[in-house]
Amino acid sequence: MDQPTVGILHPGSMGAAVASCAAANASQVLWCETGRSTASVKRAARFGLTPVATLAELLDRSDIVISLCPPAAAEDLARDVAGHRFVGVYVEANAINPERTQRIAKLLEPTATVVDGGVVGSPPIGGKTPTLYLSGATEATGRLERLFAGTAVRTKVLGSEIGQASALKLSYASFQKTSRVLVALSIGMARAHGVDHELIDIASRRTDSYLAEPEYIAKTAARAWRWGPEMEEVADTLAAAGLPPEMLRAAATTLARWKDAKDDSELTLTDALDQLAQP
Incomplete structure (x- = not known):
């Protein structure tokens, strides 16, 4: 054997x-x-x-x-x-x-x-x-x-x-990880206007909505140091295929705001959103 x-x-x-x-x-x-x-x-x-x-x-x-x-x-x-x-x-x-x-x-x-x-x-x-x-x-x-x-x-x-396995990995990551970034932005914007609970309530009535999982924002922040460079790789792959890479580059820039949250397992949702709101 x-x-x-x-x-x-x-x-x-x-x-x-x-x-x-x-x-x-x-x-x-x-x-x-x-x-x-x-x-x-x-x-x-x-x-x-x-x-x-x-x-x-x-x-x-x-x-x-x-x-x-x-x-x-x-x-x-x-x-x-x-x-x-x-x-x-x-x-x-x-x-x-x-x-x-x-x-x-x-x-x-x-x-x-x-x-x-x-x-x-x-x-x-x-x-x-x-x-x-x-x-x-x-x-x-x-x-x-x-x-x-x-x-x-x-x-x-x-x-x-x-290249096939790498392409599949990044194709999946482009959706999964960028979706988590969009959740953080959506909930952060709603929180700034005092309507975050209502937003989460709307999302919770739908099936399989990342918006209904705000607790994952802190996990996203803790992983941002790895996810950001991965989004740059996705953007390069999109550009090589003749597709627009700007959204993924923006996701990488957004993730960079959490540079101080690296692997922080104690980070709270409030802390993560506060960091996201600081340039």
């Missing part, structure tokens, strides 16, 4: 949980602790990941490497990996546009096999079951299907073309 050694770059909230699922069918899951925060160290320990001292050691020992990092860091990270001439399967699973994914593939493919990946859903903890969409060479995507078989991470192969 194929039980590869897996490396995760880097164990954020999504990366650590995905890596923990991979551990079910891997011989070991490694992460590089050098230069990482205390929070990352604690998170990796909680999910049972094995620390190594250097990126070089992680790459030398890993058969499969999964990259899950903030979008802005994806290419620099891939460049570091390419410098070590990694020879295994490299899963580019970040929320970046298809053109960037293809650039990363060209950077790594002289030695590595690159698979395009996109995670849709929440981290696989507490009963959540996200889907890892994959595109790339059949043998490599098959290895990843086996790696996550029987775990909380579902997999679905879209095809052999690098």
Whole structure:
């Protein structure tokens, strides 16, 4: 049975949980602790990941490497990996546009096999079951299907073309995340005129309306540091397809107002709306 050694770059909230699922069918899951925060160290320990001292050691020992990092860091990270001439399967699973994914593939493919990946859903903890969409060479995507078989991470192969999984991820994010931004603006405007409760009451009479979930605004604010760059990636993808990117760029600018709310689990709805109203 194929039980590869897996490396995760880097164990954020999504990366650590995905890596923990991979551990079910891997011989070991490694992460590089050098230069990482205390929070990352604690998170990796909680999910049972094995620390190594250097990126070089992680790459030398890993058969499969999964990259899950903030979008802005994806290419620099891939460049570091390419410098070590990694020879295994490299899963580019970040929320970046298809053109960037293809650039990363060209950077790594002289030695590595690159698979395009996109995670849709929440981290696989507490009963959540996200889907890892994959595109790339059949043998490599098959290895990843086996790696996550029987775990909380579902997999679905879209095809052999690098960029397909990234495009699907950003297509979904363009609706889901921008909708959350619009909710914050709608409720913030209503609150400024004292009619926010009435707005939420109207929305609650409709089915599947994000406006009926104002409590999610604080969660949106806490995730804005990740969502903003992702919206810029969506805007680039829209522009490349000949579609207008301005709404998504505006969403990224709106999210930037929450720059001080990064990962703040104690943030209240009132605090989030107050921050949104400050230039």
